[in-house]
Amino acid sequence: MSSVPASAFLALALILFCIGLYGALTKRNTVIVLISIELMLNAVNINLVTFSKYGMAPSITGQVFALFAMAVAAAEAAVGLAILMSLYRNKKTVNIDEMDQMKH
Amino acid sequence: MMENAWLIPLFPLLSFLILLLIGKRLREASAYVGILLTLASLVFSILVLFERFTEPTYITKFDWLTIGDLHLTAGFEVNQLNALMLFIVSLVSFLVHTYSKGYMHGDERFPVFYAYLGLFTFAMLGLVISPNLLQTYIFWELVGVGSFLLIGFYFYKEEAKAAAKKAFIMTRIGDVGLFIGMILIFWQTKSFEYSEIFRAVEAGAVSQTMITLTAILIFIGAVGKSGQFPLHTWLPDAMEGPTPVSALIHAATMVAAGVYLVAALFPLFQASQTALLTVATIGAFTAIFAASIGLVQTDIKRVLAYSTVSQLGYMMLALGSAGYVAGVFHLMTHAFFKALLFLAAGSVIHAVHTQNIEEMGGLWKKLKFTGPLFLIGTLAISGVPGLSGFFSKDEILVAAWEGGHPVLFLLALIAAFFTAFYMFRLFFLVFTGEARGEQKHVHESPSLMTLPMLVLGVLAIIGGYVNTPWFGSFLGDWLVDGNEALGHGHIEGPAWIMIAATVVSLLGIYLAWLIYGKRSVARDWLSGAGGTLHTILLNKYYVDEFYQLIVVNFVKGFSYFLRFIDVFLVEGIVKGVAGFVQGLGITGSKMQNGQVQTYGAVAFIGLAVLAVIFALTGGYLK
Numbered sequence: 001m002s003s004v005p006a007s008a009f010l011a012l013a014l015i016l017f018c019i020g021l022y023g024a025l026t027k028r029n030t031v032i033v034l035i036s037i038e039l040m041l042n043a044v045n046i047n048l049v050t051f052s053k054y055g056m057a058p059s060i061t062g063q064v065f066a067l068f069a070m071a072v073a074a075a076e077a078a079v080g081l082a083i084l085m086s087l088y089r090n091k092k093t094v095n096i097d098e099m100d101q102m103k104h
Numbered sequence: 105m106m107e108n109a110w111l112i113p114l115f116p117l118l119s120f121l122i123l124l125l126i127g128k129r130l131r132e133a134s135a136y137v138g139i140l141l142t143l144a145s146l147v148f149s150i151l152v153l154f155e156r157f158t159e160p161t162y163i164t165k166f167d168w169l170t171i172g173d174l175h176l177t178a179g180f181e182v183n184q185l186n187a188l189m190l191f192i193v194s195l196v197s198f199l200v201h202t203y204s205k206g207y208m209h210g211d212e213r214f215p216v217f218y219a220y221l222g223l224f225t226f227a228m229l230g231l232v233i234s235p236n237l238l239q240t241y242i243f244w245e246l247v248g249v250g251s252f253l254l255i256g257f258y259f260y261k262e263e264a265k266a267a268a269k270k271a272f273i274m275t276r277i278g279d280v281g282l283f284i285g286m287i288l289i290f291w292q293t294k295s296f297e298y299s300e301i302f303r304a305v306e307a308g309a310v311s312q313t314m315i316t317l318t319a320i321l322i323f324i325g326a327v328g329k330s331g332q333f334p335l336h337t338w339l340p341d342a343m344e345g346p347t348p349v350s351a352l353i354h355a356a357t358m359v360a361a362g363v364y365l366v367a368a369l370f371p372l373f374q375a376s377q378t379a380l381l382t383v384a385t386i387g388a389f390t391a392i393f394a395a396s397i398g399l400v401q402t403d404i405k406r407v408l409a410y411s412t413v414s415q416l417g418y419m420m421l422a423l424g425s426a427g428y429v430a431g432v433f434h435l436m437t438h439a440f441f442k443a444l445l446f447l448a449a450g451s452v453i454h455a456v457h458t459q460n461i462e463e464m465g466g467l468w469k470k471l472k473f474t475g476p477l478f479l480i481g482t483l484a485i486s487g488v489p490g491l492s493g494f495f496s497k498d499e500i501l502v503a504a505w506e507g508g509h510p511v512l513f514l515l516a517l518i519a520a521f522f523t524a525f526y527m528f529r530l531f532f533l534v535f536t537g538e539a540r541g542e543q544k545h546v547h548e549s550p551s552l553m554t555l556p557m558l559v560l561g562v563l564a565i566i567g568g569y570v571n572t573p574w575f576g577s578f579l580g581d582w583l584v585d586g587n588e589a590l591g592h593g594h595i596e597g598p599a600w601i602m603i604a605a606t607v608v609s610l611l612g613i614y615l616a617w618l619i620y621g622k623r624s625v626a627r628d629w630l631s632g633a634g635g636t637l638h639t640i641l642l643n644k645y646y647v648d649e650f651y652q653l654i655v656v657n658f659v660k661g662f663s664y665f666l667r668f669i670d671v672f673l674v675e676g677i678v679k680g681v682a683g684f685v686q687g688l689g690i691t692g693s694k695m696q697n698g699q700v701q702t703y704g705a706v707a708f709i710g711l712a713v714l715a716v717i718f719a720l721t722g723g724y725l726k
Contacts, residue, residue: 021708024701024704025701025704025705025708026701033701096699096700096701097699099700100697100698100699101698102698102700103696103697103698
């Protein structure tokens, strides 16, 4: 159990975050972008859990916080998809490049 | 009366202001404004002069600027020299104002001319009653402005424009010397007041080297204003201005300002033998240098201009030989006869409409009034016994001899010969012989022009009798009264000097008569032997060309270099900064495109940069 070092978890979290970031910044499909954001959130959750177990002062707080983050992420995903749905109804596209109304 | 001397410069200033405001409406009646107000100045000046004969120097001043415990004052002073200068300046100015009414008749910018004359007269009168160097300097520059405006009066003529610029720049070069000298004096003596400066110099509070340095620097200012070598080239060119202006500014008053300055600061010069010797040497050299150029010039005004330069050299020689009285005396007589000569020359030009003496001739019969007056001026400047120039020139020669400068004395004697020769060459060419050019409608000038000449003619004859070896040296005794630093009122010299001066001047006249009057000697008997000499003289020793080659080209090259720096370095930096900011703006506005991914990328890059900085500095950013 303890043969897996903390750095491995952190490396996983890092890779996951980078994939998420890459996807969020480069993909043109808004659905993929939302999924990428979920990846980044989960990378953060892994970090939280890792430090609650192997951190300087291990405690349950990190895991509780990760649970909170998942709940909030679920809510966020619901709201985000709802907005995307209404946008799609208006614009007939999910291409993120065309969603620049906030500029105006 | 003396306490009201400050009014004297204000009359011409008033004339200037009035003509500036309503001159256009007054048209030629502007002349009356100018004439009346300068007449007021003249009357006041005469009253002041006569009062000064009996009463002591009047000086008054008030604090003008107070910086810490430093008090700069302004005011006016009426001492002997100032009273005399007031009289000379206001007299010549009044006569020129009157004369110009006839000479400038019909000129489109007639009121402007009178306004400028008023400005100049104001500046000149202000200059000669200044009690301190700072005030003198202010008026000194103002005089330069007046001169600039009047030389360039016919500004539609290219030559006049160039001459005005040249005059201004050349005198400015000298003024830089004066300015530095002034600052040095202030640094050393903590005062601009003449009296304070002299006291400090006398008390030995200033080192000998510093005295010499400041005196020479101030002399450089005088060199510029008085057209001494090597800054003389502007004065002949200044003849592009109207002739009355030449008479007023470039013969009688402004160019004498340099001599006046040296005279006013005479105790300072007196304290340094080196400075005196410099003044004397420059003076003597200029005297003979300019006189030799005057021998061959063919423009009537240019001959007179070179003669002025030469005579100013005489005055400098006198001052440099410790002959204070001789210098000031010659300044006075020269103002009379040179103003007369210029006004007479103006009258001649007015009659024949040319300035080339080769195209004149035979005017004696046609100009019954101008001719004799011109002859009086010519005799006076040549130093023929009995006229004013004779006495003052004799004083100068005696001063030079007694001052222990035999070489300079000899130069002055030769210059006197040249003077007599070229002045009578001028006279014979203009007034005798056959008419050479086309002379149509030659007529005598109106009495408005001849009367001022008559006044000057009388003064040119009798002006010298105030200071003669025969009837007492009234002027000299009065000038140095109560001030031993200025030397003696009259310097006794060997009698042969006077005889030599007379012989030399008569010889010059005789030679001129032989060549140009009787024509028994060929005109080119000398230049035939050495044609190059004539060419060199005709081209004024190539001084202008030399300046063009060395100074002007150097300055031009330097200015190109500076322009290069300006265009490529300074402007490059400025453009670079502007371009950088502009680029930043363009990039920033492109960033704001509404694309959420771009925003995300920018935020991420920013974060990354911060992280890198944090990593490199360890969190201690300074």
